[in-house]
Structures are given as C-alpha cells and as structure tokens.
Amino acid sequence: MIPVSAKPSDPETGLPAIDSTGLPDHVSEAEVRESAARERLEKIRMFMTNWQGMGGLVLVLLFFASAIFAPWLAPYDPNALDIPARLSGPTWEHLAGTDQLGRDTFSRILHGGRVALKIAAIGVSVALIVGLVLGMIAGFGPRWLDNFLLLLFDTVRAFPTIVLALATVALTGPSLELVLAIIIITSIPQYARVTRTATLTLRNTDFILAERSLGAGVFRMLWHHVMPNVVGPLLILAAMDVPVVVTVEAGLSFLGLGVLPPTASWGTILNEGYLVIRDAPWMVVAGGIPLILTTLGFTFLGEALRDIFDPRMGKGR
Amino acid sequence: MAKDMTPPDETLLDIRGLSLEFRTPRGRVKALRDVSFPVRKNRIIGIVGESGSGKSTILWSILGLLSGNAEVTAGEVLFEDRDLLHTSQRDLQAVRGEEISVVFQDPMTSQIPVLTYARQMFDILYRRPELSREEKRRMAVEMLEKVGIPDPAARIDQYPHHFSGGMRQRAGIGMALLTGPKLLLADEPTTALDVTMEAQIIHLLQELQSETGATIVLVSHNLGLIAELCDDVVVMYAGEVVETGDVRSIFHDPQHPYTRALLECDPARIEKQAGKLPVIPGDIPDLVRPQHGCIYAPRCQRVIEGVCVTTPPPNAGTAGGHARCHLLDGPFHDPEWPPPAEVLTVKAGETGRPAGPKKIGEEPLLDVSDLNVRFRTMGALHARLKGVADPFVDGVLDVSLSVRPGETVGLVGESGSGKTTLGRAVLNLLRSHGGAIDFEGEQIRNMPERRFKPLRRDMAMMFQDPVGSLSPRKSVRALVTEPFEIHGISGVDLDAEAERLADLVRLPKPLLGRYPHELSGGQARRVGVARALALNPKLIIADEPTAGLDVSVQGEILNLMADLQAEHGLGYLIITHNLPVVRHIADRLAIMYLGRVVEQGDAEEIFRSPAHPYTRALVEGIPQPDPDRRRTHVSISGEVPSLMNRPVGCDFATRCPCVQPRCREEKPPHFTMNDGRVHACLFPLK
Secondary structure, eight states: OOOOOGOTTTTGGGOOBBBSSSSSSTOOOHHHHHHHHHHHHHHHHHHHHHHHHHHHHHHHHHHHHHHHTTHHHHHSEEEEEEGGGTOOSSSSSSSSOOOOTBBHHHHHHHHHHHHHHHHHHHHHHHHHHHHHHHHHHHHHHHHHHHHHHHHHHHHHSSSOHHHHHHHHHHHHOOOOHHHHHHHHHHHHHHHHHHHHHHHHHTTHHHHHHHHHHHHHHHHHHIIIIIHHHHHHHHHHHHHHHHHHHHHHEEEEEETTTSTTTTTTHHHHHHHHHHHTTOOOOOOHHHHHHHHHHHHHHHHHHHHHHHHOTTTTTTTTT | OOGGGSHHHHHHHEEEEEEEEEEETTTEEEEEEEEEEEETTTTTTEEEOTTTTTTTHHHHEEEEEEEEEEEEEEEEEEEEEEGGGGGGGHHHHHHBBBTOOOOOOOOOTTTTTOOHEEEEEEHHHHOOOSOHHHHHHHHHHHHHHHHTTTTTTHHHHHOGGGGHHHHHHHHHHHHTTTTOOOOOEETTTTTSSSSHHHHHHHHHHHHHHHHOOOOOEEEEEHHHHHHOOOOOEEETTTEEEEEEEHHHHHHSEEEEEEHHHHHHHHHHOOOOOOOOOOOOOOOOOOTTTTOOOOOOOOOOOGTTTTTTTTSSEEEEEEESSSEEETTSSSOOTTTOOSTTTTSSSSSOOTTTSSSSSSOOOOOOOOOEEEEEEEEEOHHHHHHHHHSOOOOOEEEEEEEEEETTTTEHHHHHHHHSSHHHHHHHHTTTTSOOOOOEEEEETOTTTTHHOOOHHHGGGTTTEOSSSTTSOOOSSHHHHHHHHHHHTTTOOOOOOOOHHHHHHHHTTTGGGGGGSSSSGGGGGHHHHHHHHHHHHHTTEEEEEETTTTTTTOOOHHHHHHHHHHHHHHHOOOOOEEESHHHHHHHHOEEEEEEETTTEEEEEEHHHHHSSSSSSSHHHHHHSSSSOOOOOOOOOOOSSOOOOOOOGGGOOTTTTTTTTOOGGGGTTTTTOOOOOOSSOOEEEESSSOO
C-alpha cells in the first residue's frame, strides 16, 4: 500500500486523520473483509437452518448422484431379462420388483434418471441461455424489434406442449432429440419474457446512463451490467423449471412420443406399469416416486434460494 | 408572543428513555438509545439530525408503525397519560388519524392515486357516523380552502394526479388536519419540493399553527426549515439525543460540539464565499457494535483522550434544555467551552489554499449557443389526425452557455426547468434539435456515437443518485477501472490505477473490494468522482453532486472537487437546485426557468443584486438557519407551469410579483448588461 505522503492534496483538507494504511481510523482492512465474510456466512447459515432448502438440496443431490453413477449403482443391466422372476414384487433380489419382461425396475429407474437428467440439464440450460439473450435484445433494442420478438414469444407460448409434440412426432417419428427440441422451444419464451421485463426496468436506471456517458457499447452494457442483474432470478426460475421439464419428458415417453424402447425412462416405466397395473401395481409406484421426489427437491431448493437471495421478498415478516 | 406564555409543564407527549433495536442479519442495530424529550402543547418541536440518526424512527414508534423487525427494549411514549407503546392495537388505531396524524415526505406516494380527494377525505372521517355526507364534504372543502387550494369545491373531486407537487402537499396537510388532531407529525414535509414551494409550505404551516394552536413534531435534516418553523429543537445523532433546547439557544448558543459543528457546516450560514466548506470528519458509527461513552467522540474535535470514548457523558442542563457532553458538566467541565460564535470549531481546511484568484482559461472549453431540445408529445400520425401542427414541447429553449477551463458554472433551476436535459444533451445522451454545442472548438451536437466516443474521455458526468449510478453487481475496483477498459487503454496496471484513483478521491483502499450497496452515500459519491476522473477529463458535468448527502459530508465532496479543479484545471458545469451550496463553489451562475436561461453572470453579483424577479425569488426562498431572520411574506406564489402550455409572453409572467401588461404579450429577449450579465426580463430589477 502506498504511504499517505504520496497524496498531493492531502495537507489542505479537513478530512479525517488517515493512518499509515491509508484509512480513516474507524475502518480497518480486517473489518471490511470481516463484514463481507460475515454477510456470506450469514447467508449460508440462513440456508442451512432452512429445512425446506436443506431437504431440497439433499433430494437434488440424490437425483444427480443416482443418475450420474447409475451404471455403478444399478445391480443389473437395465435391459437384462430375468424371465423366471417376471412381474415379481419387491424382493431382496429385485428391490423394486421386475416388469413384464423380467427387467429389474430399480436398475431401470436409475438409468431412466440419466435420461431425465440429460433432458433437464441440456433443455433448461439451452433454453435459459437463448431466452436470456433474446430477452436482453428485446428489452434493450429498438421498439420494433421488441414488438417482433414479443409476438414470436407469444406465438410459441400459445402452442400446448403436448399437442405440439404430437404434431411433430407425426411428421418425424419419436426420438430423444425431438423431446429435447420441443422442451427448449417451448421454455424459451418464459425466460425471455422475464429477462425482457427486468432489462426494460434496468435500461432507464442511472447506472446504465452513467455507462453510456462513459462511452460503453451495447454489448458491454448488456454483458457486464444488465446480465449480472437479471441472471439471479432467472437461475431460481430455472431450478423451479427442472421438474416441469422432467415431467414433460416423462409424459411424452408415457405417450410413446419420447425415448424409444428399450431405453429406460421414468415415463416408459410408468407406461409399462400402467398396462399391468392390476397384476403388479408396484411398478407404477416405483416409477412415480422418483418423479415426485425430484419435483419436491427442485421446488424446495428454488423457493429457499429465492427467500435468501431476493431480499425484497419477506421483509419484516 | 402568546404561545410563549403557555406554562412549560403542559406536556402533550412525553418520550421517556425510549430504546429501540432492529433485528438484521448483521446483528441487532441499536437504532435508538435512551431517547427522552417532552413535546409541549401548542408548540412546534423540530427533530433535526443527519441520515441514520433515528429521527424518523421516533415518529414511527410514536404511532406504533414500526417495521416487523423492530423491537422496543425500554422506555415509554406518554400521550396524555396513556403509554402508546403498551396500548392495544385497537386503541392505537383509534388514536391514529383522530388524535395524532401525519404529513408525509412524498405526497406522490402517500396519497391514493385511484380515489378523488373527496373520497379520500370521507374515508378519513369514517369514525364520524353522526356527520352527514354533505357535512363531511363541507368540512373537506373548508379544509382545502384553508390550506390554500384555489377553487376547492371543484377541485375536491379531482384525483391526486390532477394536482401538482406543491398542491398535493397542501392537500396532504389538509387531510392530516381534517380530524382536528391534537398532535401533527410531519416527516420532512418539504424535502420533495422545490425552493419556492418549500417557502410557501413553511408559510402555510406557520399560519395554520398560529391559527389553530396545533402541536407539531417536525422531522427534518434541513436546518433552515427548523429555524424558520420551530419553537423547540431536539438534535439527534446516531440514535441519541445530544442536545435539546428552544430554537434561539440552539441556533445562537449551541452547547454540544455536534450541534455546533452541524451549524458551522451548513452552507447557508456561511456568509462569505469561502471556496472551502467546513466538514465533520468521519462517518456515523456502526450501531451494531456496543457503544460506550459518548457516541460522537470518534468525530469530535474536542474529544478528551481516555474519557469521552469510555465514560458516558453527563446530561448537563443548559439555558434552554439539556446537552450530553463532558465539556459542560462533571470533572471535565471546561469553562472556555463553547467558544464565541466567530471561532470555527471544525476544520474548514482553508490553510493550504493558494491565495491568488483561480486560474481560469480564456478559450471556452464548452460553448453552447442557442441550444434547443424538444420532446415529442404524440406520434406523427396521431398529431396529423388531431390537427396538431407541432407535437413537441421545448425542454430546453435557446440556451447559450460557456464553461472555461478551471471555471465552475452553476446551472440552477427548479425541477422541470430543463437543467438536467441540458446536461444530457451536451454529453450527447439526448438528441438536440437546434443550436450548436462546441467542445474545444469542435462541433459535437448530435455527433454519431462512434465519432463521439473518443471525446467522452474528455467530458465526464456525475449523476444525481450516488449509489444508483453505480452498477450494482460490480466491485468498486471494477467500477473505477472500467473507463480504461471501455476506451481500450492498454499498458496500464489496472490494480495500480484503482489505487491511484482511490487515493485521489480519498477513498479508503479496502473499500475497493466492496459493492455499491455496501457503501455510504459519501463513499459512493467518491467512487462516482473517481470514475469521472479516471481518464483525466477536461470537463465534468455534475448533476446534483450533493443530493442525498448529509451536511457534514457534502462539504467533503465539494472540497474534494475544488482541490481537483485547482490541481487539474477542470471545468465544472454543476447542475443543482441547491443555491446555498452553489453559491460557495460557482464562479458563474445560470438560472433556468422553463427551459430558458433567465439570468446569467458572476455568482456573487447575482446573489448580491438579482436582475430577474425569479432569481430574486430563488435567493430569498432559501430558508435561513437563523430564528431571528424568519420571513414574514412569501415572495412568489403559484407553481411552475407545465411545459405543455408555456405562457405566451414572458415564461415567468404567471408568477412574477412585478408583472406588467407587456410581459404577458412579449417574450423578452436576452439583454446584456454593462457588467456582462445576461438576463431575460423586460423590466429588470437593476
């Protein structure tokens, strides 16, 4: 740190006594660092004591771990047939029973989680990025572009997801890629709309005007000054959107429009279980539980994050 | 005066030992500590203090309207023998509005926009079932008439957006007085208003008080307002009452060092143009930490080592009240304190200043001539359909102005006078529609951004809101070095530059790692100055550089700006409505009204003998922080007309006290007087 003597204009001021570290005596460097660290610790503590948030986090981690480590966790190959034990109930050999072909349902659920994770991760992140970019362009760009993009978003949102999927499958045939594409296209508008609204309020703030007065370009203003301010709520929205995407995938697979047999997916497990529900109800149960837990986990996590990071909510409660 | 005859023991409201804490994630903020003062009947008591002193918190605790995380830890608020802190919600609701009512700071947000005034005033009288609708309406109309709303019988059926800011505040006062409350609480009632409106509201409150004998608690940071209006004063600092007393003893013979320093810092009290303003060093203490001793000790010029920091000061009786200071009582009593009024107890920092006149260059840095900025009021097609030939309003009309290197030009006007628009048009942030803007001889008006960008290194702007003009998710370090990145300046060590700039604006270096919301107003303002100075500009346009800053801090910022000007020969264009401040820093002044410059010339000359009646009204409109210099009349009435219906003749003709028939017909051109002053008045005062 430069000593005070380097300052040319210091002796003629009526300013606080500045000690050798260049600080007024009531602010010490340690104190500043401490206050920032304290705030961070406080946020983490708030999260740790929030049972919803912690529960959500555990479920989400469980979802990720089970999907990523499925090949090592699964006791059987998801497509291995065990004909003698077909349609068996939960036993020590088959923890969640088997299906009509004698495939181990537990292994299929773990592998089905991989499909769900893949769809959710790719679908939500691509939709988030595209929605963020389009939304910022709409909010920051000229009026006609804003109107055009809004029209586009509203048109896409007007299609019911399932009907859009049915129509497209009729043209191209079912595939995992198609499910992904449908999910991305239909979720872009909601991210874009949220981003656009946030950008519109930001573009008239003093600090954006200050950036313009410094000569900052549009790209710089969007990337450095608008994006960091809109991305927070968007990430929380994305966390809450994951279960929606997972259920859409399961729904499409259930209808036979998603992943193709024999690939395991929670939707196909439910579909196969549904066919034999009178003889082996546990298959539907086993296929439904992971869906419920994932939904709860992501929703709880999203809510808890929003409570902690959005200080405008819940003030004085 | 009659009200001074009231026996002093007739206390309406008594606050005793009030302590209050806010639970926050950072810890418990001890916002009020052992606050005690009585409010006597038929008097106006003023609570004065800087931001964070807890003055508004007192008001809300009287009414029990504190936010959910507040907790009263001790004390009582006695209102006619009832303790309002321990009254049931039901009883408290009966007191609110009926016996105690409030005038809010911002009439824009404290009135219901979707209901007419008639409806809002009926609602206030809902506890009076014995009154008929007609009677209630009559009462409301009478009240509006009393607060000076013209044609009240018709205007009562209008909505708040039909009223202008000053009228709304008048209506707000009327609504507060409608039930005939025993106690009126006013929270910064003039802060949201312009100088000329402020004078009118002060006058109105004075009249109403002498007429009805109401008891008023007034909260303000504005010493002038307190001196004009109040009978008793309570001075607060960081959640404690440091001094109480009647208004004359507080303003003429302050006992506590803080009161003394606060008065010395007020630019309106400093008569001579000092160039440098006195400041109270340091910041308000962190109220989360436990406090021992005197709360003001860390900033006090007369601190006694080893005593003030550790031992709580005694509550010494003074001529008109109490003051908490070791210098006044107890073993450390100093008979020499307080020194005579001429002696400055706070450092003004005048010593190092070069004695000679300021070095002002000859060639103008910025030269604006006949500039026009127009705003479209309706779309082209819409205008064609409606047959409007000219769907524009003039935000800035024929403004000529120049700034030379090393010179400070003050641009003064009320809100809506187009001063900010002018500043933005100069910086090419707005399109202008006529005239010329030359910067160092180069025509820059409406220059394409690509060609203008290099020039932005030479002209910088400081924005009104110190915190809001900083990008919230960027650290201070990133913010001050951003100009280098924007202009692609390579080969500089950004970390070293950040430290150099922090030194330049005297910003403590550890703050470089902070984010804007973690800074105080004064610190954020320094960051704004550092950003503006990063690339060594020649011209700085400062939009309300002291807005939102406390009296003790604004001096620091202005001194800093003066130092930087002396060092770097900067030209300043300072846009402000704050005349007392601009008086001390500006070399020349330009007074704007409705987008036109009505008077321009040497700052001291303009203050000494204004040529335009509007300038005179502004100069006289400043409330003087001296209870012996209270004004008896208001120099101008009415409000700034809307730009949409600009008067045919002189813009000021509708409000001018010396208006002549010719003024209403003829738009006055700009006249140049012998001393180089320019004014736009057909019948100048000089």
